Amino acid sequence: MWKSILSAVVIIVAVTLCVELFRECSSAMAQRPDGLPNAPGLIVHTAKADEGGQHVIVVDPETRVMAVYHVGGSDGKISLRSVRKLQWDLLIEEFNGGNPPPQDIRKLLN
DSSP states (O other): OHHHHHHHHHHHHHHHHHHHHHTTOOTTTTOOTTSOOOOTTOEEEEEEOTTSSEEEEEEETTTTEEEEEEEOTTTOOEEEEEEEEOTTGGGOSOSSOOSSOHHHHHHHHO
């Protein structure tokens, strides 16, 4: 269960960083290496799933909502796995980050 939560947090952080880094890119810069262009206003990413198939992650940066779909490797069926509004997640300063926590690092630097 913790692996799933950690994976979700890592994906959320990665997607959020991508949203912020590529928000102002031109459409030519938004072309993905796998040939899938991002739809206007949406960011789409694919990842291999452990059990075969793929996960398709769609982020709407305007509403800050993320959806994860699973595409079956053998049958190609698409199923919605998760939808989440990121607004409150992005306000958390620390979650499942391990040691040393950010506040301890901040104390060392001050």
